[in-house]
Amino acid sequence: MTRGGLPKRQRLIGLWLSLSGISLLGGAIFAAWLDAQLAPTGVTRMALWLGSFSGGATLFLVGLVLERMLFTPLRHLQVQLARLVANPDARDEHPPEGWLKGLGPDLRRVRESWREDRSRLATAHADGARSAARIRQELETLLQVLETPLLLCDYHRRVMLFNQAAEDFFEGNTGLGLGKRLEALLPVASLQQALSQLPNDGSPRELLAPCDNRWLKVILRRVPGSDGETLLTFGDATASWSSEMGVRAELADMLTPLRQHTASLTSAADALIQLRHQNEASTSLLRQRFERVIHEEGITLGDNVAKIGQLLDDMQHQGERLTPMWSNDFWQALDERLDPEHRLITPVGMPAWFKGDAPALIALFDSLVKHLSTHLPESGFEGEICLGNKRVYLDLIWRGKAIPEHELAEWRQQPLSSLPLTPSVADVLRQHASDIWSLTDDDGVHARLRLPLPAVERVGAPRETAPPRPEFHDFGIADLPPPDEALASRSLRSLEVVAFDTETTGLELRRGDTVISLGACRVVNARLLASEAFDQKVDPQRPIPAASTAIHGLTDADVMGAPPLDIVLTRFRDFVGEAVLLAHNAAFDLLAISHKGVAFDIPVIDTLLISRALDEALDGHDLDSLAQRYDLAFPPGTRHTALGDARVTAELWLALLPRLEARGVDTLEQLLALQANAFDRQDASAL
Numbered sequence: 001m002t003r004g005g006l007p008k009r010q011r012l013i014g015l016w017l018s019l020s021g022i023s024l025l026g027g028a029i030f031a032a033w034l035d036a037q038l039a040p041t042g043v044t045r046m047a048l049w050l051g052s053f054s055g056g057a058t059l060f061l062v063g064l065v066l067e068r069m070l071f072t073p074l075r076h077l078q079v080q081l082a083r084l085v086a087n088p089d090a091r092d093e094h095p096p097e098g099w100l101k102g103l104g105p106d107l108r109r110v111r112e113s114w115r116e117d118r119s120r121l122a123t124a125h126a127d128g129a130r131s132a133a134r135i136r137q138e139l140e141t142l143l144q145v146l147e148t149p150l151l152l153c154d155y156h157r158r159v160m161l162f163n164q165a166a167e168d169f170f171e172g173n174t175g176l177g178l179g180k181r182l183e184a185l186l187p188v189a190s191l192q193q194a195l196s197q198l199p200n201d202g203s204p205r206e207l208l209a210p211c212d213n214r215w216l217k218v219i220l221r222r223v224p225g226s227d228g229e230t231l232l233t234f235g236d237a238t239a240s241w242s243s244e245m246g247v248r249a250e251l252a253d254m255l256t257p258l259r260q261h262t263a264s265l266t267s268a269a270d271a272l273i274q275l276r277h278q279n280e281a282s283t284s285l286l287r288q289r290f291e292r293v294i295h296e297e298g299i300t301l302g303d304n305v306a307k308i309g310q311l312l313d314d315m316q317h318q319g320e321r322l323t324p325m326w327s328n329d330f331w332q333a334l335d336e337r338l339d340p341e342h343r344l345i346t347p348v349g350m351p352a353w354f355k356g357d358a359p360a361l362i363a364l365f366d367s368l369v370k371h372l373s374t375h376l377p378e379s380g381f382e383g384e385i386c387l388g389n390k391r392v393y394l395d396l397i398w399r400g401k402a403i404p405e406h407e408l409a410e411w412r413q414q415p416l417s418s419l420p421l422t423p424s425v426a427d428v429l430r431q432h433a434s435d436i437w438s439l440t441d442d443d444g445v446h447a448r449l450r451l452p453l454p455a456v457e458r459v460g461a462p463r464e465t466a467p468p469r470p471e472f473h474d475f476g477i478a479d480l481p482p483p484d485e486a487l488a489s490r491s492l493r494s495l496e497v498v499a500f501d502t503e504t505t506g507l508e509l510r511r512g513d514t515v516i517s518l519g520a521c522r523v524v525n526a527r528l529l530a531s532e533a534f535d536q537k538v539d540p541q542r543p544i545p546a547a548s549t550a551i552h553g554l555t556d557a558d559v560m561g562a563p564p565l566d567i568v569l570t571r572f573r574d575f576v577g578e579a580v581l582l583a584h585n586a587a588f589d590l591l592a593i594s595h596k597g598v599a600f601d602i603p604v605i606d607t608l609l610i611s612r613a614l615d616e617a618l619d620g621h622d623l624d625s626l627a628q629r630y631d632l633a634f635p636p637g638t639r640h641t642a643l644g645d646a647r648v649t650a651e652l653w654l655a656l657l658p659r660l661e662a663r664g665v666d667t668l669e670q671l672l673a674l675q676a677n678a679f680d681r682q683d684a685s686a687l
Contacts, residue, residue: 016063023056069098075618079629082615084111085662086630086655148233155228156483157182157195169234173212174574177532179496179524181483182232184577186211191218195230198222208237324456325358327351327385327394334383337362338369345396349384353456354392360428361451363416365396367425368436368449371411375403384448391452402447403438412436480525483578487603488669492657495668496579497523497605499650500572501642502592503552505540509591514540516559517552518568518593519643520575521650523582526657528650534575535643537562552640569598576602580668584608584623584649603668607652609675614659616678623648630655 031052034040040048073096095108149169152161159180170176175184182191188209198205200222207218217237223229328351335345369376377398386393412426419428429435436451480494500520506513520534537554539562549555562568572593579602583589586606593600611621620629623645627634632651638644665671 013067016060016067020056020060020063023059024053025056027052027054027056073098073101078615078618082659083630084114085658148235150234151182151185151232152223153182153195153230153232157192157230158480158483159185160229166234169236170211174534174571175577177522177524177577178529179480179522180577184574186216186218194220198230200224323358324353324355326353327383330354330358330361330394331383333358334362334365337366344380345383346380347384348382348397349386352385352387352392354385354394355454355456356432357428360416360419360423360431361394363418364425364428366418367414367416368396368411371414372403372407375401375407388452388455390455392455394451394453395448397441397446397448399446402440403449405437408436408438487580488667488672490668491666492660492668492671493526495523496577497582497650497653498576498579499523499582499646499653500534500589501583501645501649502589503554503640503642504548504592505542505544506548507588509588512542514538514542515565515568515592516540516544516554517642518572519641519646520572521643521647522579523650523653526654528647528654533643533647534572536568536571538565538568539563540565565593566597569593569596573598573600576600580605582607582649582653584626584645584652603672605653605671606675607649607656609678610656610660610671613674613678614656614663623652626652 031049034048034052035045038048077096146163147165149166150161150163151159151166154160159176159178159182162176162178167176170185173185175186182195186209191207191209194205194207198220202221202224205220207220209216209218215237217235219233219235221231223231328347331345331347335343338344377400379399382397384395384397386395412424412429414425415422416425416428423431432451432453434452436449438447438449440447481490498520499522500518502515502519503517504513504515515538518534518536518538522529522532537559539559541564544554544556544559581590581600581602581604583604583606585608586604590600590604607626608621611626615621620626624639626632627648630652632648632655634644634648638647660666660671660674665674
């Protein structure tokens with residue numbers, strides 16, 4: 001028997017069949033003995049045999065009735081109650097039946113009252129929540145469109161908020177995530193020191209910090225009136241730093257010899273002027289020497305001036321305003337500038353990257369079309385990018401004649417009033433070390449304007465913009481226990497949990513089978529962060545058997561080129577950080593990632609063991625059965641994928657939490673003790 005619960009169904013059925021069999025066997029032996037002793041005949045003999053079998057038959061029939069009318073309805077009731085505790089809005093699949101059928105109206109009344117109370121409570125909070133929802137929506141909209149990367153951390157330096165720009169800025173860095181410590185993102189001691197010394201009035205402090213081969217300019221502000229929250233904004237200072245240490249440093253170094261050569265040239269010129277009033281014969285040799293000095297210094301001075309000019313050009317070409325652009329994005333932006341309601345520019349040819357000042361180039365072409373409207377068509381243009389050796393050519397093509405050079409010369413002097421400081425067209429062209437001209441195509445029908453621009457060593461289209469994140473902030477993180485609090489005494493809802501799952505080449509992990517896919521997602525503050533996921537294929541360095549492919553669908557071609565397991569596990573360990581691991585049948589998945597050079601010396605929660613401990617009398621603790629029991633769904637095509645199974649495991653964990661709390665299992669220490677009592681040696685090899 002379980003502690004205070006029903007006996008396991010297998011044990012109950014085994015006990016019932018054993019007793020029935022023993023009774024029938026005993027009755028048969030007893031009837032045979034009486035038959036031999038009394039030698040009855042006819043009806044008497046039949047009555048003797050029927051009487052001897054009556055006990056076993058009665059026991060069998062009573063057990064059958066109890067199973068169908070009592071024990072099975074009790075188990076169905078247990079499943080339904082477990083589902084309602086996990087989710088009060090879950091569907092009612094098992095109404096009371098058998099001898100418990102009379103409880104149907106009462107159970108239905110309890111469920112309806114529960115839902116009515118929840119509905120009234122939700123209605124009571126609706127007015128206040130409506131205002132909070134509006135503020136939250138405005139905040140999330142602002143976070144999505146704000147181009148400045150920013151983070152908000154609590155007193156313990158845990159991330160409570162970040163925006164889309166920050167996610168793009170730290171792309172690929174596993175240290176960014178709600179609830180993660182700031183040290184995982186920027187592991188520099190100077191940052192921690194700066195945070196500890198921030199004034200409480202919100203005054204900013206600046207810090208230059210290295211991160212992933214970049215120098216970041218970090219501005220820190222303590223949020224006034226808060227519980228120690230800090231706002232951090234980021235900028236990439238690498239270009240400015242390189243400029244200070246590169247071209248600008250060279251330019252500064254050029255000033256000293258330039259002054260020296262200028263002083264020498266001036267002194268020699270003054271001395272030569274004074275020699276005019278002296279005897280020609282006595283000063284001719286000295287004059288020749290001064291002239292030679294003036295000639296040499298003039299050449300050197302000219303070379304230095306040329307170098308300075310080249311350095312200035314380099315500063316323009318390497319300036320922070322000249323950024324990589326994708327040609328199709330540029331044509332679309334220009335199209336919207338020329339006529340937002342109509343499509344005037346049709347991109348043709350292969351798109352490519354180029355480097356330029358996008359606002360200045362858009363203003364330049366806008367001015368060009370307006371100034372040369374008498375030469376350019378109103379029907380529209382084609383935009384093409386042509387590749388050269390070190391430059392790319394931005395071509396605006398139309399059906400008609402080329403533009404005369406004198407018209408372009410006049411246009412180059414036009415000011416661009418929409419840009420800061422109102423530079424001329426020639427200034428923008430000079431900024432890009434370029435010029436613009438018009439030419440007729442070989443077909444004699446089309447003409448084009450051509451603008452050479454710096455090329456960019458980049459291939460492929462820009463990555464697609466990620467959809468807006470469903471989780472940008474969680475201010476409840478500030479109410480979580482301090483990170484240095486003993487993990488064993490942490491409440492289950494305050495745990496940071498990483499649910500993970502593996503797909504393997506087979507089930508014989510001790511005989512060479514290995515991981516081919518690893519997926520994980522995070523739960524912070526009892527909230528599944530669906531977008532903070534880890535999903536990585538692994539090169540098993542061995543063929544994938546067809547029998548395994550039939551289960552998870554992965555073939556040798558799917559994992560070709562994927563990193564090996566040791567590299568994937570290193571990345572996964574960084575993703576886990578300080579979290580607790582969660583898995584379904586964790587013994588198998590832990591065996592798959594253990595002894596591979598990466599240590600996972602952290603507590604592990606197993607939903608299989610938790611379910612078995614809570615409902616030992618019920619059958620079916622595999623992931624499919626539990627998903628059905630708790631009304632969880634696998635999105636199409638995600639079953640037997642590492643990330644898909646990990647997400648359902650995380651949802652299962654959140655469904656089990658209320659049932660654990662109802663039994664007084666509130667801390668990690670208590671949970672680990674509960675699941676340890678349910679451990680079975682067969683778990684390590686179960687599916």
